[in-house]
Amino acid sequence: MNIHPKTILCVAAVTIAALSAAPAFAEWPEKPITIIYPWPAADPTSVAIRTIGELVSEELGQPVVINNVTGAGGTKALATAISAEADGYTLVSNWVAAQVGAKLFNPDLPYSNDNFVPVAGIFAIPFTLTVAADHPANDIAEFVDWAKAEGRTLNFGVCAPQSVPRLIGEQFMTVAEVSYNPIPFNGGCGGDNVTGLLNGTLDASVAVVPLINAFAGQIKHLGLITDERHPIDPELPSAAEQGYPVGWGDNAFGWGGLAALSGTPDDVVEKLQAAFGAVLTGDALAEKLEGNVGAMIKYVSPEDSQKLWDESAVLLAPHVENVLKSGN
Amino acid sequence: MTELFQIATDLIGWSALLSLIVGLSIGIIVGALPGVGPLLGVIMAIPFTFYAEPVTAMALLIGIYQGGSYGGAVAATMIGIPGTPMAAATMLDARPMALAGRASEAVTLSTIGSAFGGVISALVLIAVAPELAAIALRFGPAETAAFALLGLTALGALSGNVPMKGWAMGFLGLFIATIGLDPVSGVQRFTFGSPYLDAGIALVPFLVGLFSISEVLMQVETPVRASDNDTGAAASAKAFGSLLARPFNYIRSSLMGVFVGIIPGIGGVTASFLSYRLAMSFPKKDDPDFGEGNPDGVIASETANSAVTGGALIPMMALSIPGDPIVAVLMGGLMLQGVQPGPQLFLQNADVAQGIFLIFLIGAVLLLPLGLMFMRGVVRILKLPQWSIMAGVLMISLIGTYSVSRQINDLWLLLVFGLLGYVLRKANYPLAPLVIGFVLGPIFESNFRRSVLVSQGDLLAYIQTRPITMAVLCAVALFIALPLLRQLIGPKR
Structure with a gap:
């Protein structure tokens, strides 16, 4: 581990400050x-x-x-x-x-x-729209076009049954006017729903960005279900800029x-x-x-x-x- | 081979080896303590791995995992309390053996089985991990549900002379497992508005109450204890002889364990019972009946649940899919080291992957001497007066259960299931099917419900597109039909 001289100085300063100020904080x-x-x-x-x-x-x-x-x-x-x-x-x-x-x-x-x-x-934590790596679509707009061309009800992984990502994911599908069948999973967004994408149970799923590290080459994120891009991966387009605004701001x-x-x-x-x-x-x-x-x-x-x-x-x-x- | 040796000396070194031995010892002990278990063991060990090298860190965790899957058998045999759920199947025959004066032999059998299963699964892991990982991907909701159903077919077989009692207990287990939030809709079931029950009945108070507390109550009435007619060399000779006398059982159970381990979300309990059920189909003439001290039962269960450990590492390392909660913690530990499991693990961190494989193999081998040493210690504890052992068991059960969740309600639940277990045992109802129902119920239900959802209303058509599901369902039909046919046609034993 690298310790910056600055860090040591900082710690020292804080410690000295804390020690000298101790009587003032006596109650809490x-x-x-x-x-x-x-x-x-x-x-x-x-x-x-x-x-x-x-x-x-x-x-x-x-x-x-x-x-x-x-x-x-x-x-x-x-x-x-x-x-x-x-x-x-x-x-x-x-x-x-x-x-x-x-x-x-x-x-x-x-x-x-x-x-x-x-x-x-x-x-x-922003949520993604995620598919298996071999899916024909490469971004959210292509995905919606693909879904409409398929003309069937998609099996859509929505994390846990009573979860916030589920509500956000369903709101996106509603805005995009894609017909979907929500499939909930135990264990949240980073577990069985990804396996579901890999074994063909799901057409698409709500997920989170860091999963791409674990499943590199197996899944791909099409974009974020947000109104704006996000520093966690500036390359990922937001749903809003692809023409499907969820419109929930910080609540998404x-x-x-x-x-x-x-x-x-x-x-x-x-x-x-x-x-x-x-x-x-x-x-x-x-x-x-x-x-x-x-x-x-x-x-x-x-x-x-x-x-x-x-x-x-x-x-x-x-x-x-x-x-x-x-x-x- | 020289390459492997090179890796061993370069990568593993003394620190990793030491941490493996520490891990195995901790694992055996936490596995043997009712309520504590290897899951709590690995969770508590995680902070100690922060500043270690990846292989050293994983050696500690893997040691606990391997040791824990074995430790439960020792407590099951010697005190009559399965330290872990996996040992519930081992206990079916190990405990009767111990009561009949074959305690050391039964534990030695468990040790040999655990080491054997571990070594086989390590070899499979080393030889074909990435290839086998593909199997994990073929198990969607429909396949998993069918496999859970296969496990449930063991219910009737595990109840001695009255299959109906086994089925009744199995269904009671299924019912208890429905308490809590519905896995698909999230609706509350049998919670009586209590947020505590929303999370469902936890495995630890259920299991520890059922076996540990009820055992203490039984012992208060009529003390019975494990004993040894043959000690030391004689018992060991008998146990090691089983390697030559029953090689087929060891190999079959190992392969069963590895296979079940690879399937995400099924786990060691199912593997133990399925392997046990399979062993029942190949009875040997001179053995006691299953459930009355048959060595094949001990071997089948213990070998299979150890082989699961290697199997479960396969999808975790190759695909980042952790098959059970302990492996999920191992994966967390690996990621905290900055090592990302997944397809690229074998490319980017090949040294770590190979180091883990090697650690796993060495751990499986070391389990044999460490396990036997531990057994000597336990045999000494058994010389203490019975009342002190039971008081200790009661205390450890309470502390262990509380330490898992730190919820006082779990202790009430523990006592409720303790009483239930006591009443059921007095009425001669078998407890093992209750455990199977409880463990497999949620796996079956959530995956079955998900299959129905995914099929969008046409389940039959959907199943026909899943060949593995069809095959497993055929096996289910066979498992149910065969004993019936045998009863109708075959001669009575």
Whole structure:
């Protein structure tokens, strides 16, 4: 590992600052901060959150511990979080899938947007339209032309049955006026749906960009189901520029962020927001996280995060209803 | 061969070898502890691999994977509790053997079987991994569903004299597996509005409760314990003799394991039971009946579930398709090393790929001495008073179950299934079919439902375009029809 002299200087400066300022912070934080994280420890975003945690712990002078509470599409993490004290020592990584999507599908979940206070938006993962490598189409426009010429109902992989990528994918197919048959898979966007493309079960699938590394030469991304191109792969055209605007803006992403629990003292929330904001917009993080993981990081301010939460809930509601009505 | 040797000395080196031995030892121990299991083992080992060389890192993880698939058999034989779900099939005969004074022989058989299955699957891995990976791609939803159905046909056969009890337990297992969110529509089933049950019944509390807690309750009533009439050399001689006396079983079970391993999403439990079921079709005259201490049952199950490990690495390395949750973690570990599995692995990182193959082969061989050493230790533990062993089992079961999910509800579930297991055993209902139903139910259901969706309403026409599905369904029909025919025509034993 290469350690920059600058990094050492930085760490030293932060440490000295932290040490000299210690009395002023006596009330908070005086013990380690835990982030409840919904995805497994080996997940690339888990690596990112660990790195962010390390940098924030330098800011705050207390360790930041990542607790991976996985399962039930991220809802377990949120359900676990709300039973903790609202003291700023327990934070939770809130993702659109669990906080908004799952809540719409299952109103019985014990939490809602009101249980959480935004600390920062951290991730924004764009979704792709993906086919097997030998598919005749090479971009989204060609794909839609091909689909219409085929004149049959396409088998379309949509990730998990009650997932946000499913809603985004179906919205795209609706905009493109392609007749499709949604096929859900367990295990999200990066597993069995790709196998489905490879063994001919599916005609096309919603997927995510980094899969191209694992399945190089076996699949190809036709484009992003977004309104604009994205730094994760600037070569990939957006659906909008190919003539099929999904029109969901920032809501067309699998976004994930960090939230404190409602009722956390305002001054603590402000300290958290400042610390995470500084790390997420700072150079140290950009240096440490390169490639695909780095490109999925997108800082969103607390105010805009709150707006995103509310917008997503309104935008996704009718689509969830459609899915529930269709029965599969 | 000289090339392989060169790779061995250059690439593997002492650090990787040491990490392999550590991994195997951890694997055997976590496999033997009820509730802990190799999955938790590899997850907890991941952080230790961050700063190691790729081959050294993978040696640790692969060691745990291989050791874990064997460790369960030791607990199953000695204490009557399968440490892992795969060992549930091994226990059917290993436990009766142990109670009849053949404990060391049964564990030695498991060790030999595990090493044998591992070596065969390593050789297959080395020889034809990329070619075989193509098989994984031929298994779409219809094929997988048909294969799960084939596994379910073992239900009736595993219930001793009353097949109806086996079927009843199998269907109970299928029912318990339906609890949670519907895999296709996401609708809640039998959750009573509880978000905890949305995720379904977890395998660990189900299995540990059913076997571990119920065993403790049974032992409180009437203590029974494993014993050895032959110790040391005599038991080993008998066990090693089986290599010559039953070579066909070892080879058949290994190939079955490799094949099942290659198919994504089927896994070691199915392989063990299918292999066991197959062994039942070739009974030897002088052996006890299956389920009453037949060495062939132990060999079939243990050899097959070890061979699965090599089989499952094939699609992971060649196609980046992880066939089971443990392999998915291994894949994560590999990717954290900056090594991308997939078709280009053999081109860009050929040294890593070959290193992993070699580690796997050495691991399979090392399993034999390490496993036998471990057995000596366990035999010593068994000399402790029975009450202390059972108290330890109860404690480890609770801690192990809690540590997997860190949810207190899982412990309640553990106790519920413990009571269920106790009641069923008192009423002489077999537990193995319950496990098969529970494990295969979701695999069958989600893939069957997906086949119906993909067929767009015409399932029969769709199946006719899938030759593998047709072939497997024919095998299903045969498995069901043959025992019936034998009952009608053949002489009664």
